[in-house]
Amino acid sequence: MTQNSNPFPEGYPYNPASARPEAAPSPQAPETDDSSFNLHDFFILCLNKWKWFVISIIIFLGLGVLYIMSTPETYTRTASVMINEDTESGSQGVASALSDIGLFQSSANVNNEMLAFQSPAIIADVIQRLGLQTDYIYRHNLKNITLYGDSCPVSVNFLSIPSKQSASMELDIRDDGKIDISKMMLNGVECDPSEMTVNIGDTVATSFGPITINPGPAYAKRFGNTIKIFRYSISDAIEAYKARLSENLADDNSTVIDFTFKDVSIQRADDFLNTLIDIYNEKWVDDKAKMAKSTSRFIADRLRVIEQELGNVDSDIADFKGEHLVPDVAAASAMYMEDANENTKQQMQVSTQIAISKFILDYIKNPDTNGQLVPANAGLENPGIEAQINEFNQLQLERDKLSNSTGDTNPLLQDYDKNLRSMRSALVSSLTNQERALQTQLNSLIRSDRVTSRKIASSPGQAKYLLSVERQQKVKEALYLYLLQKREENELTLAFTPYNTRIITPPMGSNRPTAPISRNILLICFALGILIPGFILFIDESMNSRLRNRGDLEGIRTPLIGEIPESSDSNTLRVRRWRRRWRDILGKNSQIEEAPSLLVRDHGRSIMDESFRMVRANLEFMTRNSQNRVIMVTSFNPGSGKSFISLNLAAALALKEKNRKVLIIDLDLRRASVSRILPDHSRGITDYISGATDNCDKYIQQTECPGLYLLPVGTIPPNPSELLYSDRLKQLIEKYRQEYDYIFLDCPPAELVADASIIAPLADITIFILRAGLLDRRMIPEIDRIYDSHRYHNFMVILNGTLTSGAPYNRYASYYSAYDKKS
Known part of the structure; x- marks a missing residue:
């Protein structure tokens, strides 16, 4: 007999041509393919773990429902305003708007105004005007409900607490009209005392200053829950409300700003947007009125001076006429008065311009x-200088607006100051030149007036004096009337300064909350309930270096004669998996001992019966030579199921034919696993090998399976490897070879101890057990190296422990189930 020859016939499905020793190209180990875990495998694995997904979905949906029930509803309100942006210059805009009285309006930059709407100063004014620095909250079921406006039962006024500090307390409204105050805190520190009882409407002293609690619109509702009062610092309140406000241009080329504000109260959101627009318009009017107010103060000062001077001139004329009895000289000077009047008029105009230039x-x-x-x-009749003044004032307004929102060290502010200094110097130079030119013109008019005066020299001295004084009177009177006119124009400018905005869409929005959206949250929770366990399974499977299924063995050359699935008993399967995990946790030296189960039954139709019959059929191809009767069973790892497969495969061979005898010899002298199925296994083969007895037959016991016999280990020896070298073992196997149809040698794991190598020469066939979920896939190439080395006779493998469901390479669950139903 050739022990190392391959017994598989040509074309046998478990024996590819390359698996023959003489056909093997080289002893190089094959490369294993770890890519067998594909999407299909992962989907099948997820289906197999469907309970995990159901539990995860229930948990996440529960969390989603809890979040929806505990999160306050948020509403979104929107408004749109149009910025009146004028592209013309200031003086041109005046002409188009109010050209008859000289009013003007400056252009506005939309982007700058968007920043102005979000400036802390404006938002602070909105908060203070609406009292938004204080929140009133009570708990209803799992939600915090914010009370505001018509729904607020009380109004708490903090009379002396600084705006930079925060405070909180709790109120309980009693039926007798009194209010219990508790948990008073200032800046997060509990006050002493922190509790008191007050009457509604009274001003009481507290640890953070006097407060007044007044009844609100909803005072009669009598909330059953405690109302929590939170007074935030002004900086925190500004940041909170600024974060809820968003702005954007309706179109890149438009001047319409769309506002969006989110809040838990619809009424508060509407009030905030309306007040924001109102305060912005007020500040815009104030900024634009600064120029007119400055002009008004200047005109008022000059009018007081001219009124005094005009009164003095009138008194001088009256006193002179009364003292000297001077008649009306108009008729006497009729010839020259027309020239004198024209000259006087021009002098008056020039003098007025000189005075205004000097004043400015x-x-x-x-x-x-x-x-x-x-x-x-x-009233300065110089368009160039007027344009310079308007440009200077506009730049000063822009500098003041920027200074309100930034510090003095801002580079833009320094640029503004530099430009203002330059423009002020230019104005001084222009006004000086204007004054000089006007003075030159006035001197020319005075020389012309002297000529006229010489022509009327024949008139009395009194008439000449009156003419001079009346001339001064007319100049003062004209200047006074002119300033009165400009004052009225300035007042009209103050009264007719238009708002910078026009409301396109008032605050509005749906009365349905925009957050939380129950449907979206539940969909997200449902997706998380699926993704998280799937991700955990994917990570666990990706990091799993253990042998998974038959797909991991596709590339090996060693003959595979079959696979044994896990037990179909779900409870047993669960227990075995937990035991396997505990073995990994406890380590290789902490194995949990258990007796193998005899599952193969006569006429059995379970998956286990069919899988062992399949292995039996494949094995009989190899044992058709009558000499191939001794079968050695070993593995790499402890707990791979050697004893289990030895017991059940031997039972399957024994049940095939009547009067067939199959013997199992337990040669695992260290653990004696298969011996534990016998009620009494205190004596056995070790007693015979050690020479304690010469009759080993008396230790052989028949199992519950007909035709299946078992020779236990007996006494556990201290030196199992040395004992296996005994010739008595070889003689015993040769003896039983003649008495039994098959002999199974249940051996310890190979490569860990020397027992398997010692027993190997006595066996005709070596069955190597690979346990799914236990064997490291990196050990798979080692199987081919053992196969190529011919250390074991007729080396073949059995895959043990594959899943009965959910495994793509296990055909027993699907094909056998379908076949069993048809039959």
């Missing part, structure tokens, strides 16, 4: 007016 020049040079607006529209 003195105002600009005054250090006290530095940083203030220059009086505009004061």
Whole structure:
């Protein structure tokens, strides 16, 4: 007999041509393919773990429902305003709007105004005007309900607490009209005392200053829950409300700003947007009115001076006429008065312009007016200088607006100051040149007036004096009337300053909450309930280096004669898996001992019966030579199921034919696993090998399976490897070879101890057990190396422990189930 020859016939499905020793190209180990875990395998694995997914979905949906029930509903309100952006210059805009009285309006930059709407100063004004620095909250079921406006039962006024500090307390409204205050805290620190009882409407002293609790619109509702009062610091309140407000342009080329505000109260959101727009318009009017107010103060000062001077001139004329009895000289001077009047008129106009220029020049040079607006529209008949004044005032307004929202060190602010200084110097130079030119013109008019005066020299001296004084009277009167006119125009400018915005869409929105959206949250929770266990399974399977299924053995050359699935008993399967996990946790030296189960039954139709019959059929191809009767069973790892497969495969061979005898010899002298199925296994083969007895037959016992016999280990020896070298073992196997149809040698794991190598020469066939979920896939190439080395006779493998369901390479669950139903 050739022990190392391959017994498989040509074309046998478990024996590819390359598996023959003489056909093997080289002893090089094959490369295993770890890519057998594909999407299909993963989907099948997820189906097999469907309970995990159901539990995960229930948990996440429960968390989603809890989140929906505990999260306050948020509403979204929107509004749209149009910024009145004027592309023309200031003076041109005046002409188009109010050209008859000289009013003007500056252009506005939309992007700058968007920033202005979100400036802390404006938001702080909105918060203080609406009292948004204080929140009133009570708990209803799992939610915190915010009370505001018509739904607020009380109103708490903190009379002396600084705006930078925060405070909180709890209120309980009693039926007798009193209020219990508790848990008073200032800046997160509990006050002492922290509890008191007050009457509604009274001002009481507390640890953080006096407060007044007044009844609100909903005071009569009598909330059953405690109302929590939170007064935030002004900085925290600004940040909170600024975060809820968002702005964007309706279109890149438009001047319409869309506002979006999110809040738990619809009424508070509407009030916030309306008040924000109102305060912005008020500040815009105030900024634009600064120039007109400055001009008004200048005109009022000059009117008081001219009124005094005009009154003095009138008194001089009256006193002179009364003292000297001077008649009306108009008729006497009729010939020359027309020329004199025209000259006087021109002198009056030039003098007025000189006075106005001097007044404005003195105002600009005054250090006290530095940083203030220059009086505009004061009657200066020089379009160039008026344009310079308007440009200077516009730049000063922009600098003041920027200064309100930034510090003095801002580079933009420094640029503004530099430009203002340059423009002020240019104004001083222009006004000085204007004054000089006007003075030259006035001197020319005075020389012309002297000529006219010489022509009326024949008139009495009194008439000449009156003419001079009346001339001064007319100049003062004309200047006074002119300033009165400009004051009225300035007042019209104050009264007719238009708002910078026009409301396109008032605050509005759906009364349905925009957050939390129950459908979206439940969908997300449902997706998480599927993804998280799937991700855990994927990570676990990706990191799993254990042998999974038959797909991991596709590339090996060693003959595979079959696979044995896990037990179909779900409870037994679960227990075995937990035991396997505990083995990994406890280590290789902490094995949990258990007796193998005899599952093969006569006429049995379970998956286990069919799988062992399949292995039996494949094995009989190899044992058709009558000499191939001794079968050695071993493995790499302890717990691979050697004893289990030895017992059940031997039972399957014994049950095939009547009067067939199959013997199992337990040669695992260290653990004696298969011996535990016998009620008494205290004596056995070790007693015979050691020479304690010469009759080993008396230790052989018949199992519950007909035709199946078992020779137990007996006494556990201290030196199992040395004992196996005994010739008595070889003689015993040769003896039983003649008496039994098959002999199974249940051996310890190979490569761990020397027992398997010692027993190997006595066996005709070596069955190597590979346990799915136990064997490291990196050991698979080692199987081919053992096969190529011919250390074991007729080397073949059995895959043990594959899943009975959910495994793509296990055919027993699907094909046998379908076949069994048809039969």
